[in-house]
Amino acid sequence: MIEFSNYDILRNLLFATQWTILLSLAAFIGGTTVALTLTALRLTRNPTIQRIVKVYVELFQGTPLLMQMFLCFFGLSMLGYEISAWGAAILSLTFFTSAFLVEIWRGCIDTLPKGQWEASRCLGLSFLQTLRFIILPQAIRVATAPTVGFSVQVIKGTALASVIGFVELTKVGTMLNNATFEPFKIFTLVALIYFVLCYPLSLYSKHLEKKFNVSR
Amino acid sequence: MSLVNLHQVHKYYGDHHVLKGIDLDIKAGEVVSIIGKSGSGKSTLLRCINGLEQYQQGGITVDGKEVTTDDIQMRRLALSVGMIFQNFNLFPHMTVGENVMLAPTIVLKKSKAEAEATARAMLEKVGLAEKFDSFPEKLSGGQQQRVAIARALAMSPKVLLCDEITSALDPELVGEVLKVLEQLAKEGITLVLVTHEMNFARDVGSRVVFMHQGKVWEQGDSKTLLSNPQTDELKQFIGAVL
Amino acid sequence: MLYFSDLLQYSDVFLSGLKTTVELTVLTTILGVALGTVCATVRQYGNRASQRVVSVYVELIRNTPFIVQLFFIFFGLPALGMMLSPWQASMIALTINLGAYSAEIIRAGLASISKGQMEAAKVLGLNFRQTLTRVIFIPAFEKIYPALTSQCIIVMLGSAVISQISVQDLTYAANLVQSRNFRAFESYFVTALMYLGLSILLRFAFNALGKRLFAYRTAN
């Protein structure tokens, strides 16, 4: 058996943290892109599209992220699409992130007074102009705080990638635990690292929310 | 024999000296109207009498017992002092009847039947017997305030404190609430009310207390005081509200 | 090709997994919301020190993944001499997790109740406990009921992770079946649908309860 000093443990965990961060970033970027597209589609007010988006959201919010990961990883490869753990993790986290962001942003857009749309259209602005100059600037102001807040859920969500074998922080934690039999120390450290990643974002989100509430 | 007695009461919010040595003596059966400009300390005075606010110097007694904000004292005090708020503060999730029965059942430990009988009688008194099973939000402001009065009366308080209880009402609803108060006054209930209704203060009240800058500036028999104010401040105040 | 009919012979496995998941969900939803209510009350009305303690708990849980919390409790605590079965560890982890999230939600509900309600109860002679249970809680819960419902569903879905410490829940059943018949897609797909059904059911149950608790909204 290899001996692990505290230094070794920490070094391994911190190295794995890079993958957690990378996966979080990829999922967040992927999720934001999909969510933006879906939100834009939704704004067209086409009832069929809106229904499809709604089903999408309910499907991914109503099933476990872990199940989505299994489906992406084992399910797709069974169907003949070879996919790495990394790919499956990004794919499922993108679904997961986008479903929640679409819903969060819908709430933000809905809080804008309906009169804003009508007033702008009366002024002769086109749909896109209204969106670009009237709705988006306001919606973005409202949406920033909850979006930053949700990024914490994304980071925590990446921990599930360990289950399909992607080597990130949690996975390295379990591996180190198997090697050292020091679960208390290892999982305390793992939890602390996640905390250090997430807490500043939580604080920032709260700060933005306060700032926004004061300014209006 | 005085029912409510304040002796040299001082109250501070931080550095802000709000009540500056209040002396006031109220006897059973009196109807005392407290008038004065906004910010002169009227609400604070009432809230000190029923223990919602702590005062820093002096003494207050109700029915001969010292008033403190101590939890147990406060609950004993609740048995003798009723309070009605500007915003009614009815409990939205309870029916009118449940609002009135709540304290008699869980504080006075009355049986449900007994509490219900009291509640019905009190609602009858304020003219809302038929609203027993309605929820507060379905009532007009005037009706809600009358329920609040019934709720306070159900505890058979010795003195009823009213803080601008008609100020949040639409003008056409003020009358119905004042009528109930007038009825109570006739029955001999001790009332201490902060009010801007000068006619009511003059016609129904027995005494008017004018507060200015945290002090009892002038007080006396309601008709005399209002028709013949002594200080410039009261003259000015009466001029402004009439 | 997909062969969903291959799953039929494993319906017992699925049903027993479903049962475990439902049982744990019901239990931890009740315990978690209860814990959250206590913590929210302390956070809103308690003294400085106890507020601080609750804040630390809430922030620690909200900023770490559930799976790590679960591993910490299941693997970590025995190292301190606290032996827990997988089922016990899961129940504790889920309760603590929901407790923290619901504390934050419920506190917002408490904060939304006007000070006047508290004072009205006080001058009627209600003590603090009576004021909370009779006057404050129901309107406070009404304010945050949709958020609380969603959070309970999120925690229920998150419970899929307990299969990793071999609690024989629905996800465990799915893993077992696909390891036997190698029909991973079908197995996970059907399981995902069952979770979807559970989400809908849980929301339905919350709505039904809400209709009773907040009847004053709809009464005339």
Ligand SMILES: Nc1ncnc2c1ncn2[C@@H]1O[C@H](COP(=O)(O)OP(=O)(O)O)[C@@H](O)[C@H]1O
């Ligand atoms: N909770 C409080 N904290 C700090 N200052 C207060 C508070 N309540 C009232 N005050 C101040 O005390 C003074 C008297 O207030 P109040 O008794 O409400 O006056 P009134 O009822 O006569 O309008 C005001 O200057 C007010 O700003």
Ligand SMILES: [Mg+2]
């Ligand atoms: Mg006032």
